[in-house]
Amino acid sequence: METILTSAGYLTDYHIVLAALIGVTWGIIGGALPGISPSITMALLLPFTYTMEPTSAIVLLAATYVGAEYGGSVPAILIRTPGTNAAAATVLDGYEMNKQGKAGLALGISLYSGVLGSLFGLAMLMLLSKPLAAVALSFTPPAYFALGILGLSVIATLSGDSLIKGLIAAVLGLMVATIGTDPVTGGTRFTMGSSDLLAGIAPVMVMVGLFAMSELLSQVSNRGEIERVNSKPRIEFPSLKLARRLIKPQSIGGVIGTFEGVMPGAGGTIASFMSYNEARRWSKSPDEFGKGSPEGIAAPETANNAVAETALVPLLSFGIPGSNSTAILLGGFLIHGIVPGPMLFQRSGEIVYGLYAGLFTAAIGLLFIGMALLPVCIWIVNRPRPYLNAFIFALILSGIYSIHNSLFDLSIMLAAGVVGFLMRMLKFPFLPTVLGLVLGYLVESSFRRSLVISGDNYGIFFNDRISLGLLCVSALFIFGSIGKRIWDKFRNQKRDTFSEGTDT
Amino acid sequence: MQSILSRDLIGGAAAIVIGAVYLSFAYDLRASALDDIVGPGGMPRAYGWVMVVLGVALCVVALVTRWGTDARLEWRGQGRRILWAAGLLGIGIAYLLVVNSVGYLLSMIALIAATIVYHGERFSAKVLATSVFGGTLLWALFVFVLDVSMPPGILAFFGA
Numbered sequence: 001m002e003t004i005l006t007s008a009g010y011l012t013d014y015h016i017v018l019a020a021l022i023g024v025t026w027g028i029i030g031g032a033l034p035g036i037s038p039s040i041t042m043a044l045l046l047p048f049t050y051t052m053e054p055t056s057a058i059v060l061l062a063a064t065y066v067g068a069e070y071g072g073s074v075p076a077i078l079i080r081t082p083g084t085n086a087a088a089a090t091v092l093d094g095y096e097m098n099k100q101g102k103a104g105l106a107l108g109i110s111l112y113s114g115v116l117g118s119l120f121g122l123a124m125l126m127l128l129s130k131p132l133a134a135v136a137l138s139f140t141p142p143a144y145f146a147l148g149i150l151g152l153s154v155i156a157t158l159s160g161d162s163l164i165k166g167l168i169a170a171v172l173g174l175m176v177a178t179i180g181t182d183p184v185t186g187g188t189r190f191t192m193g194s195s196d197l198l199a200g201i202a203p204v205m206v207m208v209g210l211f212a213m214s215e216l217l218s219q220v221s222n223r224g225e226i227e228r229v230n231s232k233p234r235i236e237f238p239s240l241k242l243a244r245r246l247i248k249p250q251s252i253g254g255v256i257g258t259f260e261g262v263m264p265g266a267g268g269t270i271a272s273f274m275s276y277n278e279a280r281r282w283s284k285s286p287d288e289f290g291k292g293s294p295e296g297i298a299a300p301e302t303a304n305n306a307v308a309e310t311a312l313v314p315l316l317s318f319g320i321p322g323s324n325s326t327a328i329l330l331g332g333f334l335i336h337g338i339v340p341g342p343m344l345f346q347r348s349g350e351i352v353y354g355l356y357a358g359l360f361t362a363a364i365g366l367l368f369i370g371m372a373l374l375p376v377c378i379w380i381v382n383r384p385r386p387y388l389n390a391f392i393f394a395l396i397l398s399g400i401y402s403i404h405n406s407l408f409d410l411s412i413m414l415a416a417g418v419v420g421f422l423m424r425m426l427k428f429p430f431l432p433t434v435l436g437l438v439l440g441y442l443v444e445s446s447f448r449r450s451l452v453i454s455g456d457n458y459g460i461f462f463n464d465r466i467s468l469g470l471l472c473v474s475a476l477f478i479f480g481s482i483g484k485r486i487w488d489k490f491r492n493q494k495r496d497t498f499s500e501g502t503d504t
Numbered sequence: 505m506q507s508i509l510s511r512d513l514i515g516g517a518a519a520i521v522i523g524a525v526y527l528s529f530a531y532d533l534r535a536s537a538l539d540d541i542v543g544p545g546g547m548p549r550a551y552g553w554v555m556v557v558l559g560v561a562l563c564v565v566a567l568v569t570r571w572g573t574d575a576r577l578e579w580r581g582q583g584r585r586i587l588w589a590a591g592l593l594g595i596g597i598a599y600l601l602v603v604n605s606v607g608y609l610l611s612m613i614a615l616i617a618a619t620i621v622y623h624g625e626r627f628s629a630k631v632l633a634t635s636v637f638g639g640t641l642l643w644a645l646f647v648f649v650l651d652v653s654m655p656p657g658i659l660a661f662f663g664a
Contacts, residue, residue: 165562168515386622390634414600
């Protein structure tokens, strides 16, 4: 209750409201562009947040995530092309409804379910984050080290079909994190005498390069054309009778979305498909699924929008980004010198409550902006790819330059783009690299500080109860996902082949 | 003649090379009297060795699982893809080289025009108008709205 009242106070801050509405608008547009994932949409905004006040900056990025999760359903329904990976499940029935002349109703169900999913996810976020963070308040350096290991243990889940490739990608990120000044002695490492590298490589350069720049390189190398929309549908909301029928799939989507969002590494795509399957299993008309069932849109859209909120639980409570999008959001926090995790609620409580208020504004704003932006989305979906990509390229270069007014930063971003392109080609996942990059400093500095404190006694990691608990959870994560891999292999079940630009 | 150079084998080899180069730099890090037991080189050396071992493992897995299959099929059309991507990268590098002397506004207009044309559009009045509009919009956004000091270049006289 106290959380709700404190957060409500921030609803009168016009900076937060404005940031939330701009974020949702940008997110819907970005999400509606096939190939531009929520994380890319957020990464494009990241450089702009440098000059912003911290709370507004975080709200802008988080609201973009919320908007993008809905935006992805627009091309999924209209042109059978999911704008985001999480919207892939919406294609199944959304496009079928479009073919039956019910595109407006499909878009209405998607929007209305997305708003409900966002509000449900926000309630869960507010309920779960603070208690978890309170547990984490008594953190010591060994516990922080164990927390970093817990974050890295997610890699086993995020590595697609090859664990070795995921680990290589993660070590690459850890290597990049060692560039710059040593966290304990203050000496320089791997700077090659360049003063530009003394402070290390900012994660934002690598993220924009890996996600956005590599996507441009990938698209220009494919030179494909996207399908065009012929009709101009208007949003139509479901009747009371249909709305009642949708309560069950929406509840299923909300619960699965919450569970998957809280688990690092699960994410919107898995939540959408799981809730689609469960909605079909519990439906009175399972035969309609795949042939234009409204329930087949309601369940996945509620789920992926709930994930957009609950994915912030591990980020806010432990500082662990469980998906590409939350990794970008973590970048947004770090840009302003704020470290999410155990101390966040103590040191920067106003940012958390402002974020809750911003997310509430974003969820409500989604309804109205979603309706208003439909013609814009249809127009954008039909833009020729050359013009769109040229503008995105110009935006990336301008945004990255504006961070430090440095051409060196642009070189780093372009280099990261090339690495990302080659990783896509060789089918290496990105997210482990990002995790390695953002957690590398925490892991190394906490590990070495712990040893300094304990007089080089490695037992400190097992004597500290929190550290021991987190290391045990990490071990469970690692062995659990390895066990699942073996089980899948045994059952001949194919895993996601690889997480190229995905928002897991 | 079959090729064994699958994507995984190339990826594994790349990991070995990256790990080896990184290790050579890691072993060159100087020790100091202030060093803790791990030292500045401790973690980098561990990362380097892990990278090399994982690279070897990926190569072995690639050779074992793809034995007898022709890896050339995996690479069909990839050379052309790399060349197309390199072209866009070239436009970005050209922008980096000229932006300080030519200035942000003009180089941005040129970058947008070049990128559109590179994507397959014929140069036309529409392309030119879009480039001028896009470049001017970004220039106004960054210079006036966000107050970012972009390189003025040859338009310094006009305050651009």
